[in-house]
Amino acid sequence: MSRAKEAAGRAAAELVRDGMTVGLGTGSTVHFTLERLAERMRTEKLALRGVPTSLDTERKARALGIPLVGLELVESIDLTLDGADEIDANFDMIKGGGGALLREKVVASLSRREVIVVDSSKVVERLGVRFALPVEVVPFARAAVSRRIAALGATWTVRMRDGREPALTDNGNEILDCRFAGGIACAAALERELDQIPGVVESGLFIGLAHVLLVGSDDGRVQTRER
Numbered sequence: 531m532s533r534a535k536e537a538a539g540r541a542a543a544e545l546v547r548d549g550m551t552v553g554l555g556t557g558s559t560v561h562f563t564l565e566r567l568a569e570r571m572r573t574e575k576l577a578l579r580g581v582p583t584s585l586d587t588e589r590k591a592r593a594l595g596i597p598l599v600g601l602e603l604v605e606s607i608d609l610t611l612d613g614a615d616e617i618d619a620n621f622d623m624i625k626g627g628g629g630a631l632l633r634e635k636v637v638a639s640l641s642r643r644e645v646i647v648v649d650s651s652k653v654v655e656r657l658g659v660r661f662a663l664p665v666e667v668v669p670f671a672r673a674a675v676s677r678r679i680a681a682l683g684a685t686w687t688v689r690m691r692d693g694r695e696p697a698l699t700d701n702g703n704e705i706l707d708c709r710f711a712g713g714i715a716c717a718a719a720l721e722r723e724l725d726q727i728p729g730v731v732e733s734g735l736f737i738g739l740a741h742v743l744l745v746g747s748d749d750g751r752v753q754t755r756e757r
Contacts, residue, residue, distance in 0.1 A: 534649035535559040538746030540566040542611045542647045545742075548577050551604055553637040554591055555612025556584040556630040559647045559746075563611050568594035581607055583637050584630035585700050601636070610641040615661045615734070616654045617646060617743060621757045622717045624657050626664030626734030629689070629699050635732055638739040645742040653745060657735075658714035662707035664689070664734035669696070669704050671729025676706060678727045682720070684708040703731050 539562025546552055546567060554564065564587070570576040579599045582588040591598055612634060616624040623646065625631055638644050654660065663684075667675045672688070679686055689705040691697035696704045714720055714735075721735040743755040 533750060534746035534748050536562045536746070537750045537752050538647040538649060538744045539563040541744050541746070541752040542645050543567045543570060545609060545611070545645060546570070546576065546578055547608075550608040551579045551581065551599065551606075553607045553610025553612065553641050553644075554580045554582045554587050554596070555610065555634060556587050556628045557613035559613040559649070560587070560611060561590065563647065564590055564594055564596065567596055571595065579604075581610075581637055583612065583634045584628065586628070586630075601640075604640070607637060607641040608643070610637055610644045612638070612644065612646060614646050614648050614652055614736075614740075616652055616657050617648060617740065618654055618657055618717075621646075621740040621743060622657060622738075623736040623740060624661055624663055624734050625736050626666070626705070627661070629664070629697065629705060631664055631734045632666055632699065632701055632703075632732040635736060635739070638736065643741045644739050645744060646740045647744045647746070649746050656713040657717055658710050659712070662687075662709050663714065665706045665708055665724060666699055666701070666703045666731040666733075667706055668729050668731060669702075672704055672706070675727055675729040679706065679708055679724075682710075682723060684710050701731070
């Protein structure tokens with residue numbers, strides 16, 4: 531799938547226009563987007579400001595020479611280029627496999643257009659059948675939150691780092707990876723329920739935030755879909 535990811539990631543970079551403020555997503559597919567943006571800056575003198583969604587993306591963008599701006603200095607974002615762990619026909623998504631779900635959702639909410647770049651394996655009929663739903667929680671509240679999530683019919687595991695201790699997000703929180711038997715029947719309803727649990731910082735359900743989907747194939751072709 532690496533060729534498919536590269537094709538989709540590079541295609542997304544072609545949507546950036548001179549002078550844009552661009553949200554820079556997190557993940558393996560977006561890595562190719564960053565590389566192509568850096569190429570365009572060198573060859574086309576493309577000017578842009580990037581808003582990174584994670585410390586990892588910030589490091590990669592700086593290494594490539596992409597100028598960055600803090601979220602506190604922008605009121606809106608012209609275009610965000612990001613990946614997804616799963617996306618369905620309604621453009622509802624599961625994100626957060628890389629642990630950046632909170633920052634990704636904040637940036638997406640400020641974006642005029644959110645472009646999602648994936649390979650074909652990420653396009654699914656129902657969310658949550660194959661990929662667990664990440665839920666970011668305050669460490670203090672993990673036990674209480676996990677009981678509430680179990681009451682919603684899910685099983686969960688704490689995401690670990692090196693198998694020894696809980697992995698922490700860039701915000702210092704933990705992640706519960708949650709599975710629902712048969713997948714998620716109604717993503718919008720589940721998002722509302724999770725948001726009402728004290729101690730939940732954010733869920734990896736992204737509802738109504740994506741506008742354009744770029745799907746890469748192993749033959750290098752990219753299909754564009756719009757909501």
